[in-house]
Amino acid sequence: MRTPVTIIGAGLGGLTLARVLQIHGIPVTVYEAESDATSRAQGGMLDIHEDNGQAALRDAGLLDAFRSLVVEGRETMRLVDRDGSVLHETADDGTGGRPEIQRGALRQALLDSLRAGTVRWGRKADGARALGDGRHEVTFADGGTVETSVLVGADGAWSRIRPLLSGAQPAYVGTSFVETYLHDADTRHTTCAQTVGGGSMIAPSPGKEIFAHRESGDTLHAYIALSRPLAWFDAIDFGDPASAATRIVAEFEGWAPELTALISDSDTAPVLRPHFALPPEHRWSRVPGVTLLGDAAHLAAPNGEGANLALLDGAELGKALASHGDGTEAALAAYEQALFARSAEAVTYDGAEVHGIDSEKNTAQHMLEMLTQ
Numbered sequence: 001m002r003t004p005v006t007i008i009g010a011g012l013g014g015l016t017l018a019r020v021l022q023i024h025g026i027p028v029t030v031y032e033a034e035s036d037a038t039s040r041a042q043g044g045m046l047d048i049h050e051d052n053g054q055a056a057l058r059d060a061g062l063l064d065a066f067r068s069l070v071v072e073g074r075e076t077m078r079l080v081d082r083d084g085s086v087l088h089e090t091a092d093d094g095t096g097g098r099p100e101i102q103r104g105a106l107r108q109a110l111l112d113s114l115r116a117g118t119v120r121w122g123r124k125a126d127g128a129r130a131l132g133d134g135r136h137e138v139t140f141a142d143g144g145t146v147e148t149s150v151l152v153g154a155d156g157a158w159s160r161i162r163p164l165l166s167g168a169q170p171a172y173v174g175t176s177f178v179e180t181y182l183h184d185a186d187t188r189h190t191t192c193a194q195t196v197g198g199g200s201m202i203a204p205s206p207g208k209e210i211f212a213h214r215e216s217g218d219t220l221h222a223y224i225a226l227s228r229p230l231a232w233f234d235a236i237d238f239g240d241p242a243s244a245a246t247r248i249v250a251e252f253e254g255w256a257p258e259l260t261a262l263i264s265d266s267d268t269a270p271v272l273r274p275h276f277a278l279p280p281e282h283r284w285s286r287v288p289g290v291t292l293l294g295d296a297a298h299l300a301a302p303n304g305e306g307a308n309l310a311l312l313d314g315a316e317l318g319k320a321l322a323s324h325g326d327g328t329e330a331a332l333a334a335y336e337q338a339l340f341a342r343s344a345e346a347v348t349y350d351g352a353e354v355h356g357i358d359s360e361k362n363t364a365q366h367m368l369e370m371l372t373q
């Protein structure tokens with residue numbers, strides 16, 4: 001008899017795992033803290049890579065669904081100097097291998113692929129304890145409990161399942177994003193729209209960076225990156241959007257107004273997104289009946305890989321559980337061995353030199369050399 005799988009967290013990783021398990025006829029239930037699929041804006045565009053995110057969607061039988069949701073043209077990438085001049089542009093000719101999709105659309109496609117009732121909404125896990133023989137009991141904020149023989153923590157950065165395996169805690173990496181949105185940009189924010197162009201735009205500088213993306217329609221979504229301690233951000237009143245925007249803009253003195261307008265002209269209140277990470281080589285010893293995937297296993301500062309790795313983890317774990325029959329422990333061991341190797345590789349990959357915002361090399365000139373060499 002195959003053991004039912006209990007997944008905590010209906011993010012991209014947990015849902016991919018659920019989907020792959022259902023394809024292989026393995027019973028699964030996903031418990032999700034949010035009250036329903038629309039209770040939280042899913043934010044942002046994700047570029048889904050051929051070798052991990054797309055490979056996972058193929059295993060989930062969702063590659064065609066994914067392709068139908070790709071937002072055309074958004075792979076265009078523009079490098080801009082702080083004075084607003086465009087130094088380089090890579091056009092989207094459809095061969096980039098990293099098509100862009102709205103995160104919410106991808107999550108919905110995964111949800112739609114699951115049997116009705118697979119996801120139990122409004123079930124926030126508070127913690128879990130071992131019952132012996134690889135079984136675990138999960139306790140929810142509503143007081144309910146479930147027992148399971150295969151427990152998967154897919155509950156993101158602040159996982160309530162991770163303590164069963166590891167004492168590691170995410171630590172602040174020293175950089176945060178401040179997130180803004182400009183809607184109807186082609187008519188209401190024309191200068192910003194022209195500066196960002198048809199896809200993404202990056203204006204880098206050591207310790208600070210403005211990154212923006214044209215989402216579906218003509219919404220501009222900007223991430224303003226600043227390498228500052230958390231205490232520095234604590235002193236900003238984000239409850240007062242205008243003064244918070246003014247304070248952030250002040251960090252970009254001398255930058256082109258069409259770049260700083262991505263902050264000052266935001267249609268939404270600026271939202272602080274501090275970056276936390278687990279230790280780069282985070283791993284654990286095998287504990288019967290439980291494992292982790294995605295950010296719960298290898299949270300890193302945003303580097304364009306996190307969602308892709310979560311998708312891949314979900315697919316790989318699903319395939320491991322399906323191919324090992326009743327041998328759950330062998331499946332989990334094989335999954336973790338590959339997981340540890342690929343997550344260590346992803347966080348130490350050389351892109352850190354290009355994308356590390358606090359690096360002295362985080363300049364438009366250096367990035368130009370990297371792009372044109």
Ligand SMILES: Cc1cc2nc3c(=O)[nH]c(=O)nc-3n(C[C@H](O)[C@H](O)[C@H](O)COP(=O)(O)OP(=O)(O)OC[C@H]3O[C@@H](n4cnc5c(N)ncnc54)[C@H](O)[C@@H]3O)c2cc1C
Pocket residue numbers: 008009010011012013014031032033034044045046047123124125126154155156157158159160177273293294295296302303304305306307308309310
């Ligand atoms: C600002 C920002 C930009 C990013 N941009 C990119 C990008 O461009 N490309 C990319 O590949 N990655 C990007 N990432 C990283 C990416 O978002 C994550 O790596 C990815 O979402 C991890 O997926 P996951 O399924 O592991 O976790 P999550 O997406 O965090 O999903 C976890 C789920 O578990 C639920 N949950 C949490 N706690 C509990 C609980 N106690 N009980 C029940 N449910 C719970 C949550 O509500 C959520 O639905 C970005 C991250 C940030 C912060």
